[in-house]
Amino acid sequence: MSENRRDVPFFMTATTQFGLEEVLAQELRSLGAKIEKIGQRAVEFTGTKQLLYEANLWCRTAVRILKPFAGFYAHDEKALYREVGRLDWSQYIRPEQTFAITAVVNKSTFEHSLYVAQLTKDAIVDQFRNRTGSRPSVDVKNPDIRLHLHMIENDVVLSLDASGESLHRRGYRQQTNVAPLNEALAAGIILLTGWDGKKPFIDPMCGSGTLLTEAALIAQRIAPGLYHQGKFGFQNWPDFDQALWESVQMDARSARIEEPQAYIAGSDLSADYIELARENVVAADLEDYIRLGVRDVKDAQAPAQEPAGIVISNPPYGERIGEETQMDALYKTIGDTLKTSFQGYDAYLFTGNLEAAKRVGLKASRRTPLYNGPIDCRLLKYELYQGTRKAARPESE
Structure with a gap:
């Protein structure tokens, strides 16, 4: 593709998880995006091809980056098939490539998103067959080209998926414990705390270490997309700019700070x-x-010789029946540890068990609603002032 096409701005949408929209918008702004609209679980923005590549590489809280390319109204099946068939699909898919369609349908006369995806696929395949006699195949698992169809009240937007595999799958995670945080959510939680990447960052119930890993990526200025397995979606597009992509990757690699920051x-x-x-x-x-280190949460300590920082954790929620007393005891222990060992710190608990959280025995100064998968959660902030417990403890300590 010619050089001059690099600088033409176009519309994009970045999807994220509920509650992380403002954080994602800020990430995009810092890359030079112009934010058009912050919606539910999505941010609409404009930028150049370079920004599209950078957003996939750098956005810690994005799940996908989409590039809308067509929109129309379809009052029934015939209209949907006809409108899809009017687009020139050779601009987006080559006959030897595989593709897949994800459809999301809201408040529409069409009942099923699967049916909408099937109809769209038929219209694309039929166009290729009629024009060239050959057709691209569908590959649901690992397609070259991923298409997104979004229908609200019969208004259809078609987008190309620039990301391919979901961006939250960083690729560094070997295996995980039973209920790990996904990486985009972990990064979002950290960015919501406003942590500066310099102060101490302590997780006394770290599980398989997702919060710690994402914190280190932030502190060392490492682009999470550098861990992405396989190709990004945009690498299979007809207008893929290899030279531009290589320079964006090179910039990302050289941005990394080697010296430990926190x-x-x-x-x-x-x-x-x-x-x-x-x-x-x-x-x-x-x-x-x-x-x-292996340590019980009741023995967790703030590091000596370090300034106060943040202590953050995603403790178990106790989804199983009969775990209430156990959870109450655990959350009480967490509260005791925070009060005695982390004075001067800001503490953050991310939990889906709001009953047990009352046992922490501290008043939350902020409560941010988020979801961990289907679980309604809160990110609770506690400010642990110096001297909150002084009166209760003998001087000799």
Whole structure:
């Protein structure tokens, strides 16, 4: 593609998780995007092809970057088939490529998104067959070209998926414990705290270490997309600019800071989880930046000789029946540890068990609604002032 096409701005949409929209908009702004609209789980923006590549590489809280290319109204099946058939699909898909369609249908006369996807696929395939006698194949698992169809009240928007595999799958995670945070959510939680990437960052119940890993990526200015497995979606597009992509990757690699920027440490009662965390940290090439240890949360300590920072955790929620007393005791222990060992710190708990969270015994100064998968959660902030517990403790301590 000719050089001059690089600088023409176009519309894009970045999708994210509920509650992270403002954080994602800020990430996009810092890359030079012009924000057009912040919606539910999505941010609409304009930018150039370079920005499209950079957004896939750098956005920590994005799930996908989409490039809308067509919109129309379809009052029934015939109209949908006809409008899809009017587009010149050779601009987007080559006959030897595979493709897949994801459809999302809201408040429309069409009942089923699968049916809408099927009809769209038929219209595309029929066009190729009629024009060339050959047709691209459908590959639902690992297609070259992913298309998104979004229909609201029979208004259709078709987009190309620039990301391919979901961006939250960074590729550093070897295996995970039972209920890990996804990486985009972990990064979002950290960015919501406003952590500066310099102060100490402590996770006393770190599980397989996702919060710690994402914190180290932020502190060391490492682009999460550098871990992406396989190709990004845009690499299979007809207008893919190899030279531009190589320069964007080179810039990202040279942005990395080698010198450790922050004291980042995590511990967990389970030696197995710490082993898992270690494997993930090594896979991400971050072992120089993260300290890990086996320790009960009640024994967690702020590091001596370090200024106050943030302590952050995603404790178990206790989804199983009969775990209430256990959870109440655990959250009370967390509260006691925060009060005695982390004075002067800001503490953040991300939890889906709001009943147990009352046992922490501290008043939350902020409560941010988020979801962990289907679980309605809160990110609770506690400000642990110096001297909150002084009166209760004898001087000799």
